[in-house]
Amino acid sequence: MTSPSELTPITAVTAADPYPWYADLVRNRPFGWDEGLGMWVAASAEAVTAVLGEPALRVRPPAEPVPAGIVGTPAGDVFGHLVRMTDGPAQQRYKRAVRAALGHPRTEEITGLAAERTTRALKHSGPPPLRELMFSVPARVVAALCGLDDEAADEAGRLIADFVQCIPASATPEQQAAAARAAAALQGLLTPYLDEHGTGVLGKLIRAARRDGSPAVAHEDVAPLLANGVGLLSQTYDATAGLIGNTLVALATGVAEAPREPGRWRALAREVARFDAPVQNTRRFAAAPVTVAGAEVPEGASVLVVLAAANRDPAANAAPDEFRDDRSDAAIFTFGAAAHRCPGEEVAVAIAAAVVAELLAQGFDPASLRRPVSYLPLANARIPVL
Template sequence: MPKLTPITAVTSPDPYPYYADLVAGQPFGFDDAQRMWVAAGAGAVSAVLAEPVLQVRPPAEPVPNGIVGTAAGKVFGRLVRMTDGTLQQRLKQTVVAALGTARPERTAAVAAARTADALKRSASVRELMFGVPAEVVAVLCGLDDDHADEASTLIAEFVGCIPATATVPQQQAAARAAAALTDLLGPALRDRGDGLLAELVRAAHPDTEPAALLANGIGLLSQTFDATAGLIGNTIVTLGRLTDDELRRPDRLPAVVDEVARHDAPIQNTRRFAAGPVTVAGSRLAAGEAVLVVLAAANRDPAANEAPAEFRPDRVDRTVFTFGAGAHACPGRSIASTIAAAVVSELLASGFEPTDLAPPTYLPLANARIPAL
């Protein structure tokens, strides 16, 4: 079996012994093969995520070259998850305030209803994993059912431009999708009725550009895509391995989902880029150097969580790096977890049996761990 790397580990059947070795042997260091720094230990990951000089995009390429000047590039360049600085923080607080108005019980109800409808159409588990979360967020944004379906389809095309491995056809499809999403979400933003888009407007500083709010409305959809799909899928896989049927009860599933987010993280790593020389975790980085931040390894660091290899839904004071930290901590963590628990609960109620699944393979992604169910 080929030796794992911090990238290939994401799709390994069991990357966690490898991650444990990283945490114990080199919690932070330079990987010659990957030609970047790797942060794996909880302390190093915390330090990297808290360091303002380490930014989310390469300084020389704030927007991927293949989408510069397109509708996708204009959206990408305004996303709070893809930018840094004072404006980013102001917009981030706007997004946090808007998401804070989403009631968990409504989110769960919409997710359950959307899942039930999809199951009536004989949707596959994979369609549920990717389609339902985006549909739910679209409904929460204020779109009607038909437009929510359309938004879910378009967001799948838009997110294709985000990975560094995006091809030219993917970037072109993302540009078309971004233009269509802008047209689709624009009325909900302008009408200022009910929903998360209207809440973005209400929470924003008066001089915030409408284009920035609209871009981050699209961002609400895009951020749910891979992360929530992985959270749903990894919860299903975990339930297939557990013998305690009590954990399948609807009232227990939220705790199961929270522990899955730590134990088998849907987002395994992220990256940071040095905007200038900086010392972090005791090492000196030069301007332009990259850091691979292995969130899934930090989740399993004994310094962060006691007996980290054990799956404990009742774990107290759980430390989870999956959703980031600091300026770029994901503001949609609660919504993603609520959607995942509701989708899995509805799927189980339909008679789906996780123990019938074959050992999973994983989609060929560099940072997201999503089983190909």
Template structure:
């Protein structure tokens, strides 16, 4: 039986997840040397616990990037840190993202998609899935067309340092990319008036309102706007295109948005995350000791019938669905609305231009431990 990490790349990982939800909702996996949280109750408990951290206590920054620009950015990301300062900075980030108009982001994404398709030839799915969302966020940050294109490329290089299995070469490349991303985004953080009314100006305004004075963490999380968009939105676009090969095509923009939101739950672009015990953590009769880790199966919990009736049915417009794809608790990703807006616009523009997706005969997924991204 495939491990939960291998399941991310399977054509259909969900029967295996269902077995875990039913039979081993929270259990230790010797092969992974980790506890595995599978059902909604366990996943919620893990994500809400302050005893569990997003990084090992002994290695807050991966050893291979410590002391580099990538390590400095990584160490200040609200996604990768815990504690009172993280919660405060997270509030600043959430407030800034709350000022982004999803309709404006959708218009940018549609325009970028039309420009890509106008070049002719086969549909460049990789560019639409990865580069277009990153360019949109870069544009929201105030970068011009050339700067947005460069930022999209650099983001792809920076995110290579995040997986635990990143190679030394990937870490070196990520360090160079992080340094250049800080150069591109720095003026918008250091002089927000130059960035107009964009996302970076909103970030600085939110920081000032909270009396936050440090510039480096703001700049790191400006890079985070790009990096957190990258794999998650690519997976959402790709999995939506695959869903369209087996489900009825939505007839309206509103129906397409509901379709995308159901993809978020039904075939999550981010399938799992990890937590590391800094203190003892109990769930039911199980106790996680300090130093142990928990693999959190977000995609499995999305399909737990205890929180979502008929969880394996693809049903856009579900009433009050419970969705863990973007996390929960202190580290819930605040970019869900932005990701949905961008993915809906990219897919909608493809459909409007007559590009109806076909399921690949030899469908494969990128070899990533947590992001489910089809190769199209």
């Protein structure tokens, strides 16, 4: 186990309790250069807000908008159109379409789909398949929201597990090749549902893009929209898995209590997203020299944005180390901010809340989870191994 004195902003992601270390980072090094990582680190709510709102700090290195290992493959084609991986006017145009499409599914619809898929996963005998509930069920729910039938939704849930392997910088050639195959299959799977007459999110996506006057869609080039259909599934995968898992850990350790009122589950999941963020950090890359928190960040520099530390900054949230699911004005950086704030925030929270609520309703006791909890060896996502 890593001792607190040995933690870095990367190793803290999988530490048993990184939050005292994050608190020290916020107090004493809210923004600065980390020699060991070779990048700038933003930790305080003020610094994180400034970095996420700075147009010169991009989501990808300007010289490598698509990872070299997937350029020219179906995975690269998808990656290059994702609104979470691009900047500029086109990104904002397509993001408005994504936001408009996601704004339509009712919470009751999402909750019903998640509960039904959870029940289906629990039907076999033996211990609950927690990994399936964390990873596969949310992807199937989003696929169903996109309009896919049950068989296609199940296939999408399997394929997205391979596609997301191309996103981390640590992806191996084998993972990138598997991601390319998965991207091609996902494009083929989703294409029939990208129909302006469709009732699912993909149908709403193409209608929203056409209302917004997207020139690409006007010329029938739907590749960016198809890519962002894949993106909806990929963003669901790790982040929602972490939110479900960390909610179960909060219940298991007594940090949180199961709500007595069904309508309070979403508030609990939202507080977990702040208190024990499933996405602990993200990165930005300077396309030009920029000043952040009084420091001069040169062109070409990288910035690690510690979202989980900002969530616990007392300047942003009162009594930040207390778990309080009755916060009405919580500042939650987990879902990003400004141009790249996650458009699927409400969907992720609703899915996580419904999966955990249904699991407990069917008799699962979170206290049965093994201790101590360990986490998948990831650089930015905090996902417990349950």
